[in-house]
Amino acid sequence: VPLSAEVLFARAAGRLSRLAGTGGGTTVPGKLLWKLDPGAVDRLAARLPQGSALISATNGKTTTSAMVARILSPSLRLAHNRAGANLVSGVASALLSASGAELGLFEVDEAALPEVARRLRPRALCLGNLFRDQLDRYGELELVAERWRAAVVDLPVDAQLVVNGDDPQVGDLNATRPRIVFGVDDPRHSSEELPHAADSKWCVRCGTPYAYAAVYIGHLGDYRCPACGHTRPPLDLSAREIQLNGLESVSFSLETPEGARRVELAVPGLYNVYNALAAASLARALGFRLDEVVAGLEGFSAAFGRFERIALGDRTLLVLLIKNPAGANEVVRTLVAAGAPKLLLVALNDELADGRDVSWIWDVDFEPLLGGLERLVATGERAAELALRFKYAGLPSESIDVVPELDAALDHGLELTAAGSELVALATYTAMLALRDLVARRGFVRPYWEEAAA
Amino acid sequence: VSRIVVGHLFPDYLNIYADRGNIAVFARRAAWRRHELEVRPLGLGDEIRPGEHDLYYIGGGQDREQALIAPALEAFGEPLRAAIDGGAALLAVCGGYQLLGRFYRDRSGDELPGAGLFPLHTVAGERRMIGDVLLECELDPGLRRTLAGFENHAGRTFLDEGAKPLGRVLAGFGNDGESGYEGCRAGRALGTYLHGPLLPRNPWLADWLLAQAIAHRTGKPPTFEPLPDEFEAAAHDVSAARAYARGGRY
Numbered sequence: 001v002p003l004s005a006e007v008l009f010a011r012a013a014g015r016l017s018r019l020a021g022t023g024g025g026t027t028v029p030g031k032l033l034w035k036l037d038p039g040a041v042d043r044l045a046a047r048l049p050q051g052s053a054l055i056s057a058t059n060g061k062t063t064t065s066a067m068v069a070r071i072l073s074p075s076l077r078l079a080h081n082r083a084g085a086n087l088v089s090g091v092a093s094a095l096l097s098a099s100g101a102e103l104g105l106f107e108v109d110e111a112a113l114p115e116v117a118r119r120l121r122p123r124a125l126c127l128g129n130l131f132r133d134q135l136d137r138y139g140e141l142e143l144v145a146e147r148w149r150a151a152v153v154d155l156p157v158d159a160q161l162v163v164n165g166d167d168p169q170v171g172d173l174n175a176t177r178p179r180i181v182f183g184v185d186d187p188r189h190s191s192e193e194l195p196h197a198a199d200s201k202w203c204v205r206c207g208t209p210y211a212y213a214a215v216y217i218g219h220l221g222d223y224r225c226p227a228c229g230h231t232r233p234p235l236d237l238s239a240r241e242i243q244l245n246g247l248e249s250v251s252f253s254l255e256t257p258e259g260a261r262r263v264e265l266a267v268p269g270l271y272n273v274y275n276a277l278a279a280a281s282l283a284r285a286l287g288f289r290l291d292e293v294v295a296g297l298e299g300f301s302a303a304f305g306r307f308e309r310i311a312l313g314d315r316t317l318l319v320l321l322i323k324n325p326a327g328a329n330e331v332v333r334t335l336v337a338a339g340a341p342k343l344l345l346v347a348l349n350d351e352l353a354d355g356r357d358v359s360w361i362w363d364v365d366f367e368p369l370l371g372g373l374e375r376l377v378a379t380g381e382r383a384a385e386l387a388l389r390f391k392y393a394g395l396p397s398e399s400i401d402v403v404p405e406l407d408a409a410l411d412h413g414l415e416l417t418a419a420g421s422e423l424v425a426l427a428t429y430t431a432m433l434a435l436r437d438l439v440a441r442r443g444f445v446r447p448y449w450e451e452a453a454a
Numbered sequence: 455v456s457r458i459v460v461g462h463l464f465p466d467y468l469n470i471y472a473d474r475g476n477i478a479v480f481a482r483r484a485a486w487r488r489h490e491l492e493v494r495p496l497g498l499g500d501e502i503r504p505g506e507h508d509l510y511y512i513g514g515g516q517d518r519e520q521a522l523i524a525p526a527l528e529a530f531g532e533p534l535r536a537a538i539d540g541g542a543a544l545l546a547v548c549g550g551y552q553l554l555g556r557f558y559r560d561r562s563g564d565e566l567p568g569a570g571l572f573p574l575h576t577v578a579g580e581r582r583m584i585g586d587v588l589l590e591c592e593l594d595p596g597l598r599r600t601l602a603g604f605e606n607h608a609g610r611t612f613l614d615e616g617a618k619p620l621g622r623v624l625a626g627f628g629n630d631g632e633s634g635y636e637g638c639r640a641g642r643a644l645g646t647y648l649h650g651p652l653l654p655r656n657p658w659l660a661d662w663l664l665a666q667a668i669a670h671r672t673g674k675p676p677t678f679e680p681l682p683d684e685f686e687a688a689a690h691d692v693s694a695a696r697a698y699a700r701g702g703r704y
Contacts, residue, residue: 135470136584136606140516196474201466207522350696356585357604359650362472384688388654391685392478402685
């Protein structure tokens with residue numbers, strides 16, 4: 001079967017899936033094409049005149065690639081899996097739906113990276129961070145790191161590698177190849193100590209605990225091994241003079257070989273500074289100028305479901321995605337810095353995309369929220385487990401409402417929210433999709449596949 | 455009122471499956487019964503003095519971290535055994551459970567010696583055993599209770615002839631995916647693959663271990679008033695239903 005016939009057939013299937021109302025159809029065409037002919041993905045990607053750029057990380061893939069898209073899209077037509085379908089089938093779907101694209105921009109699942117990189121032969125690869133995440137699906141961190149090392153070795157010789165130097169595992173990847181290294185350089189924003197769930201705290205070379213001059217997020221920071229001297233590599237792009245503005249925004253000085261520029265991001269938190277650094281570094285690797293980078297970053301609002309404010313009549317709903325300890329810790333930190341909410345809705349599901357093992361919630365440092373928290377609405381399939389997490393953290397049982405059904409929980413949360421105020425909701429991936437779906441059916445937000453196509 | 459001392463083995467290295475949840479349950483449930491509880495970390499370079507601790511806890515780590523502490527843990531074997539013979543209790547979860555056996559044989563056939571506290575050995579397998587699990591235990595004769603948790607292990611654990619398991623597998627893989635048993639019980643020392651963490655959704659086991667610890671400290675077993683455990687019961691039931699619906703089977 002010729003490629004063009006396969007493509008037509010797979011696209012038609014995606015439209016059918018949407019018409020049948022079974023979902024966004026964002027991965028249906030790709031899955032079909034993948035079944036028909038796995039090699040078709042390689043050939044579709046090879047047609048892109050400007051090649052492909054890949055982004056992988058435990059945390060920040062979707063936001064980073066959305067930022068890069070914002071920087072690149074004034075100059076290039078992109079094939080981009082913006083709704084976060086990041087397995088081979090999702091990449092295939094994005095390739096199928098973007099006819100006339102010049103460059104492929106794909107976020108890629110950590111475990112899927114070796115295969116996607118082998119098939120797409122990217123011209124640039126950006127690697128952000130490795131944290132413990134869904135151990136039931138990904139296995140131990142070291143296994144993912146091993147796969148990444150192999151993927152980096154197999155990159156085309158002229159491919160550009162962009163790495164986060166603040167992560168010891170990632171910063172050590174292929175240190176002999178020319179790379180762009182980014183990191184944070186602002187010890188005023190250092191945590192006092194490594195968080196409970198810090199992962200790569202032992203020297204990647206000799207196993208001795210690192211000494212940190214600054215700890216920014218999880219085990220990300222300015223590290224040095226006191227035994228063998230392994231240290232954070234020199235930074236090509238860095239963020240200095242970071243100014244956190246609660247839940248609203250963050251600004252920083254972007255230091256590059258081309259000079260320094262003040263960047264005002266419309267999304268909050270130190271973790272978004274890392275996402276912006278990754279995006280800026282990748283855009284530079286693709287040949288974009290500092291002006292274009294800054295304009296793109298400042299024009300960025302929020303990636304799908306990561307940090308979304310939805311107006312629901314006279315109240316607003318703020319949805320924040322949580323999916324692993326390191327990411328959730330940053331969400332908590334950002335919330336607390338903005339003044340911890342008195343009422344919180346937290347939705348915990350245990351589907352495959354959330355991780356079937358929910359033990360990770362016990363590694364999240366929710367405790368800083370407890371100072372101001374008066375009521376928790378625990379929802380989702382594992383609502384009771386979530387209630388236990390907060391009960392054993394010290395929140396009185398009387399302050400916890402367990403409402404497993406999401407729509408009932410949302411109604412309950414909104415009832416408890418005064419008119420003109422905001423309900424803060426933390427949700428795992430499928431719970432976030434369900435929550436969005438719920439408010440979409442109530443007519444407050446567009447379904448994500450419409451946004452993805454917009 | 456008595457003060458319970460918990461020895462937490464290698465908390466910096468072995469904490470991969472939310473082990474601090476188990477510690478939080480010990481601490482809160484002791485406090486709700488008006489007992490003081492102190493957790494003392496036991497790490498590299500520390501010494502175990504039998505009698506000092508009433509309860510020991512050891513969790514699981516990644517392979518790399520387990521290898522970093524394995525020699526130190528092996529050296530803890532003897533004082534740990536003396537402490538338990540003297541009446542202290544112990545809970546070992548996942549990697550800690552494996553490391554307290556006689557040895558762990560990896561894929562290449564090399565044997566990592568264990569602390570020898572549990573009469574068992576573990577052999578690395580090809581397939582990981584991942585999923586929800588439900589066990590039935592009888593720690594006190596005639597009293598059958600269930601434990602619900604999550605397992606994720608490539609090691610297949612084999613009990614020595616005559617060794618006692620912690621429980622019978624109702625749903626899930628268990629020690630080796632075939633025997634139908636899970637964990638090991640050597641008196642007041644319990645080992646298991648179940649995390650989740652284990653104790654929040656199975657508070658009866660936390661209370662059983664706390665009772666052993668208090669008996670060690672005061673010389674007489676306590677009588678605990680029941681606590682309101684509605685969330686715990688609900689979480690147990692969801693976890694148990696998951697084990698029946700999608701727990702692992704060979």
